[in-house]
Amino acid sequence: MSKASDQAYEELRSRILSGELAPGTQLKEEELATLCGVSRTPVRAAIRQLEAELFVRRTDSQRSFVAEWNNDDLEEVFVLRGMLEAYAVRRAATRANASVISGLNAANEAMRTVIEALDFDLPAYLAANARFHALILETAASDRLASLLGKLVLQPVVQQTVRAYSREQLLRSYREHVEITTALAQRDPDWAEALMTAHIRRALHARLEPAEG
Amino acid sequence: MSKASDQAYEELRSRILSGELAPGTQLKEEELATLCGVSRTPVRAAIRQLEAELFVRRTDSQRSFVAEWNNDDLEEVFVLRGMLEAYAVRRAATRANASVISGLNAANEAMRTVIEALDFDLPAYLAANARFHALILETAASDRLASLLGKLVLQPVVQQTVRAYSREQLLRSYREHVEITTALAQRDPDWAEALMTAHIRRALHARLEPAEG
DNA sequence: GAGGACTATTTAGTATACAAAGCACTTTCT
C-alpha cells in the first residue's frame, strides 16, 4: 500500500485497538475518510485489509462493523493460532541458525527486564513478545503460513491476555519462551512444537479465567 | 461484492484456472478492465481478492502477477490444508447430524458414479469432491476456519492432482471419503481426523509423483 | 564500451462525481 492507504489503515487499526472505535461500531467510509484526512478510496482499501485480518466484519449488505469477540471466537483463534504456530516453530527448528537464536535471546531478555521492572511497561512487553513470535515465523520461511498467521495474531486479543496475566504468569510465559529457544537451539522440532502448543494453550486459559494474582 | 466486482473476479479467476492467464503473467489493471468490460475500480477489488486467495502475488512495487507454483509451495499448501481440514473434520464429528451424513453420502455416490463411468467427467468429479469437503467445513461451523481454508483450497492444485490420479487412486480417494463419512456418523473425532490427515497427505504424494496407472 | 543519470512511458494510487442499492420511516389500506 501507499501513503494514503497506509495512513488510513494505521489510523483505523489503532483506533480499533484503543477502543475508540468500539466493537459493533459501524464503519462509514465517508466519515472515516474525513477522520483520516484522505478520500474514500484509500479508506475502502484499509477497511478491506482490516476485514481480511478479522478486525472488521462485513454484513451481507456490504456494511462494515468493528468485530465483536465472544469466548467461542477467542477459543477458535487460539486453537487455530496454536496449530499454525506449532507448525511454524517445527519448521523453524530445522532452519534456525546462531543469529536467530541470539535474536530470540535478545527478545527474551527484553521481556524479562520489563517483567522485573517496578512499573510494568505494557507496550514494551508486547513488543518483545511480538518480536519473539515474529522471528520464529520469519525463520519458518513460509509465505503462506505467514499470511495465514497474519490474520490470527490479533493484537487486541493478545493485549487483553497480557492484562489478564499476573506477574507470576508473565514470568511463566517468559520461561516458556526461553525453553522454546533452547529447543530451537537444539534443533528439536518435536520439543519445540510441544512447548509452543502448551504456550499458546496456556494463553487461552489465562484469557478465559481472569488472573487470580 | 457487487455486479461489476463479481464479474471481474469471476472473469479473472476462470482465466487463471484455464491457464489463459498463465503463471507469471503480469496483471495490468487497465488491460484487465478492458477485458472484463468494467472500469479499473472493480478490477482492483478483484485483484486484491485473488491476491488474498493466493492466486495472485504482488511485488514490493505493487505490481501483480499470476502466482507460480513449485513443489515446495505445493507441499506447504497441502500440509497447511491438512492441518486445517483435520481440525475441521474433528469439529464436524461432534456436530454432524443425519442430514449432514446423508449429504456426504450423496456426494460420495456422485463421485463413485463418475469414477465408474466409461468416459471420465472431470468437472463432475471436482464438483462432488468440493461438495464433500465444503459440507464438512460447513458442519465445522467456524467462520474463521472457513476463511483460512478458503485461501488454501486452491482449485488449480486440486485440478492438477486429479489429472495425476489413476482410476485406482480415484477409487481409493472415494473409499477414504466413505470411511470419513462413517467416522463422522459414529461421531468419532479421532478417527475422522486421522483419516482426513491421511487423505490430504495421500493427495500431496499423488501430486508430487505422477500416477503410474 | 560500461556506468550512471535523465527522461519518457507505463502502471498503480487517489480524489471526486455520479449511480445504485439498502434501510428506515411514513403513509395508506384493510
Next chain:
DNA sequence: AGAAAGTGCTTTGTATACTAAATAGTCCTC
C-alpha cells in the same frame, strides 16, 4: 392496529480524471 408499499435519506459501488511512482530506454560521460 398491523402489514405492506412507497419515498426519501444514507451508504456503498463504479467510472473517470488526475497524480505519483517505478521501470525501461536513451544519451551522455568517462
